[in-house]
Amino acid sequence: MMKEVDFMKPKYQIILDDLKSYILSGTYKAGEKIPSEFALQEEYNVSRQTIRKAILDLSNEGFLRSEKGSGTYVSTQYRSRTSGKTMNRTIGVITTYISDYIFPSIIRGIESRLNEDNYSLLLASTNNDISQEKKALEMMLSYGVDGLIIEPTRSNVYNPNIAYYLSFKEQDVPFTMINAYYEELEVPFFCLDDVQSSYLATRELISKGHTHIGIIAKMDDLQGKFRLKGFIKALGEAKLRFQQEHVLSFDTATKSNLSANLEIYLNDNRDDLTALVCYNDEVGLEVVNVCRILGISIPDELSIIGQDNSYIAKNANIKLTTLTHPQEQMGRDAADWVIKNLQGKKDLPTNTYYQPVLIEGETVKVIEVE
Amino acid sequence: MMKEVDFMKPKYQIILDDLKSYILSGTYKAGEKIPSEFALQEEYNVSRQTIRKAILDLSNEGFLRSEKGSGTYVSTQYRSRTSGKTMNRTIGVITTYISDYIFPSIIRGIESRLNEDNYSLLLASTNNDISQEKKALEMMLSYGVDGLIIEPTRSNVYNPNIAYYLSFKEQDVPFTMINAYYEELEVPFFCLDDVQSSYLATRELISKGHTHIGIIAKMDDLQGKFRLKGFIKALGEAKLRFQQEHVLSFDTATKSNLSANLEIYLNDNRDDLTALVCYNDEVGLEVVNVCRILGISIPDELSIIGQDNSYIAKNANIKLTTLTHPQEQMGRDAADWVIKNLQGKKDLPTNTYYQPVLIEGETVKVIEVE
DNA sequence: TATTGACAAATGTACGTACAGAAAATATAC
DNA sequence: GTATATTTTCTGTACGTACATTTGTCAATA
Structure with missing residues (x-):
């Protein structure tokens, strides 16, 4: 059952999301000046109020800071929200589906391993939709997770969210992939052969x-x-x-x-x-x-x-x-890898392949040779 | 002529301050509706945008909450909005099982609703074991989730974790139960009949x-x-x-x-x-x-x-x-309840029962009367 | 009695304009 | 070349309009 395509987002929301993406993906780096309201107005072909609404909202969220007469800048501390708060050890998990097929088992494996070391599990799903993957990655980034386990979305087509993964790498947030991987990204994974x-x-x-x-x-x-x-x-x-x-x-x-x-x-x-x-x-x-x-x-x-x-x-x-x-085992192993990585362990496996084994059922018949 | 002695405050600031003091002094009480934008516009003889700017700012500070088509209300919990830092909005979900049976569908419903309002989902499971439920509750408490959705563990036997639930109540963390409830606890729930x-x-x-x-x-x-x-x-x-x-x-x-x-x-x-x-x-x-x-x-x-x-x-x-x-729908509704509660909405449903409907399969035979 | 439909009221989005005030860029005077 | 004036750029405030969307109400209808 197809989910209704997004409601028509308001224009300011589109602009807001765009800007946020640029910030989180590093296109606009911390402290940098973003284009002026006028420039954005021309670019998006909207009124200045619309641009302002987007910028104002982002300022309220702490991503931007405007200076009268000068310009608008990317806030330098947008991701330091964990600073004062008690650091909660959290691992993000991004999977294609939550409720379908073998994915619940994988999640269960992850959860049970994280539980052993008192890590919390922050969950998001993409429904195998790249724009939803983007949103999930943004959430994880602005949340400040300690590690990540990702089941790639549409892994055989070009993925436009690579910049986000690089952001995690820059910030030394360990992450690993399960079930598949992005070939354009050098990253450890746990996959069935x-x-x-x-x-x-x-x-x-x-x-x-x-x-x-x-x-x-x-x-x-x-x-x-x-x-x-x-x-x-x-x-x-x-x-x-x-x-x-x-x-x-x-x-x-x-x-x-x-x-x-x-x-x-x-x-x-x-x-x-x-x-x-x-x-x-x-x-x-x-x-x-x-x-x-x-x-x-x-x-x-x-x-x-x-x-x-x-x-x-x-x-x-x-x-x-x-x-x-491997299902549950794969989840456990991926969680284990992230935990060990956070503990500073070296020489962790990079590419893990699980070997499948045949299980005989009742759906294969022997054909007699004539 | 002399410039204004004080800083000439902008008009919206004057209105904002007025409204704020009405709220803090109790002229506008928590949950009450404040005058409409049009009424304020008349009263102060300013444009609607100016009124909106004041109200918007107060909403961002957490004092007000606007409902489309209805009006603007004094938020019930403006006190707890300490700093301007936007906390990460997180809803905890404690379920008995993650991967079994209909639970993945319920979680999926929760996740998709939370996603719409940019809440994150913190997940834990108890495997229907009371000591694991305790651990999960402790994690959620120390994490500081904004709300909770719980599927009770062993709901028909005495539950020794009631104290934890009372803690959440004391801290005004809204929570609701799905699929079952603890009879010794007065708490809203979403259940099948x-x-x-x-x-x-x-x-x-x-x-x-x-x-x-x-x-x-x-x-x-x-x-x-x-x-x-x-x-x-x-x-x-x-x-x-x-x-x-x-x-x-x-x-x-x-x-x-x-x-x-x-x-x-x-x-x-x-x-x-x-x-x-x-x-x-x-x-x-x-x-x-x-x-x-x-x-x-x-x-x-x-x-x-x-x-x-x-x-x-x-x-x-x-x-x-x-x-x-209801599965997915039940999850959605529970998440919706928590979100609305956090937004300060009143008159939310307390006990929701879903009515089951028969689905005919192939496992019931008609017995002929002899 | 319960449901539907029409309407009014309220907020949300979006366009436009104008001017104020601060900062940066540029031109000018010495 | 440097200091000072001027202009331009940029954000902040404020006005106006228009229409969309949601909610609540009340009357007509079944």
């Missing part, structure tokens, strides 16, 4: 005699990219041809249409495919549901294999064959 | 001809208590006898044994019961699984009905008949 995951999935199908295998692939995150890669790798090793028409791709935006697209895809390839590698268990379940509608029996007519070993795989009436995902 | 939920569930079964109905009941939280109550109420209305041996009870501690106990229970009552009201969908699914092992077919041999309309009810291959739970 996604190539291996779908490689193993595909190999399992091949070893059971399948030769006509399709894949449902996600295109806007690294996981999707790597999982497609593993699929192709396994096909290649088995000397099976990779066929573009056997790939059904989707992304965050088109996810809501997946069910309908699946129906078309499965109908089109009904006689061609005997097995399907799914992006994850969630997609796997979707396939199961669509197959039920189409009267395709699983695994007799179609074998499917999911990934991530989520509750879906375990709890659906037909147990999905799937591959493990 | 749990009595009604299982009342409707039971009535549905009765209306489909069932007369031998069992229940799986949880004993250590209010939900469990109320859901048992609704079950008994429905039986009573239908003049069916309530039989103690048809109740299988469990609690947090014995939950891990539920599966084994279910097996015994279902075996014992195999020939006696035709339907089962389950504490929630999670339990419902457990029943489905155990029935599969025992070879009891659902709904032919046994009708079951869950509660909460969780993903389990929707996603399990056999769709559970269940009752709705």
